[in-house]
Amino acid sequence: MPNRLAGEKSPYLLQHAENPVEWYPWGGEAFEKAVREDKPIFLSIGYSTCHWCHVMAHESFEDGEVAGLLNRSFVSIKVDREERPDIDQVYMSVCQATTGGGGWPLSIFMGPDRKPFFAGTYFPKTDRRGTHGLMELAGKIAELWTGEREQLARIGEEIIRAIEPKEADLSQLPGHDLPQRAFRELARSFDPVWGGFGSAPKFPNPHNLIFLTRWHNRNPGSNALQMVETTLSSMRSGGIFDQVGFGFHRYSVDEKWLVPHFEKMLYDQALLALAYTDAFLATGEERFARVIREIFEYVFREMLSPEGGFYSAQDADSEGQEGVFYTWTPDQVADVLGKDDAEIFCMAYGIIAGGNFEEGMSIPFIPKPFELVATTLGMELPELEKLLDDGRRRLFDAREKRVHPIKDDKILTAWNGLMI
Secondary structure, X not given: OOOOOOOOOOHHHHHOOOOOOOEEEOOHHHHXXXXXXXXXXXXXXXXXXXXXXXXXXXXXXOOHHHHXXXXXXXXXXXXXXXXXXXXXHHHHHHHHHHHOOXXXXXXXXXXXXOOEEEEEOOOOOOOEOOEOOHHHHHHHHHHHHHHOHHHHHHHHHHHHHHHOOOOOOHHHOOOOOHHHHHHHHHHHHEOOOOOOEOOOOEOOOHHHHHHHHHHHHHOOOOOHHHHHHHHHHHHHHOOOEXXXXXXXXXXXXXXXOOOEEOOEEHHHHHHHHXXXXXXXXXXXXXXXHHHHHHHHHXXXXXXXXXXXXXXXXXOOEEOOXXXXXXXXXXXXHHHHHOHHHHHHHHHHHOOOOOOOOHHHOEOOOOOOOHHHHHHHHOOOHHHHHHHHHHHHHHHHHHHOOOOOOOEEOOOOHHHHHHHO
């Protein structure tokens, strides 16, 4: 029987409308019930294309035992963080302040007064390898609510004090040296081999690349543009870019940009289009302009609504597995392209027997420039590029017959503003 999310508009909330957990949307009805029945609140925040949100849903929120505990001892509230970023911001700051980290799904336990006393992210159903299980955690909190509520109230007050905004110290306003300091910090963390900043996982962080390109415009003697070019080139060659259907995945779990978290977000496409545009304007290199056109080809094909707005995201998962829509084996490629063309395509895009991903599957990427592949094969570069582009289109048509990842068809004003 559907719960109270069945009447919501958010695709994420509707994904949970059939859960045995008696979910409420954020609103007066949930908080009034918590006061009336004297129960704490379990708040779960996520979004429709979040892989670990799906994992926690399958392990816990679709489980009758977990639902029984939550329904007996808590009022459970679901929030789509993209629909209500205001709520997410408050409780994510709680998680970051109390645990030193954050992410989604975001799991919060709090009183009916909305003051949180415990925060975390993903929890398995039961304790696992040093990670608290939701059953044990919720059971302990239910006991404390009944027997030691004053302790929970003290914790809640301490958390509220910790996240309260501090009065600004106007004597410490940033000076003119701030951009210089920002450049030095980015240069210090830059990965000269693969591009990007820091180690795995690596996010595109297009705002940093835009800053560096504009820093180069003012300081052409710096190495800012070289950092930008290395990063943008590595990303376009990596598995973080969908080599068959175009568009960028959300981030890479490794330092080489090979293995992505496969969801695609509208705001990433918008901001990366800006970053590649700045790089094209600074260098005049056609390779950057080509990526901009590829991003927009993906967005107009997959993310444009009939009314003219842009959808929010595409999921990482299909058929219950992350990335299965995007990955290939050499045999699958040969079935589409034929043996000879498949051998060339697999060489150019790193599709190997045994795979470079899970369960023998390969994520297409470009391990070496096509110029080198052409030389190895004794082909002219234009001939190779035509063969590969034809193969890509045929693989795309074959991929269209697969089960597609779910699309989050929310149309968000801010993200549409970025894309427009």
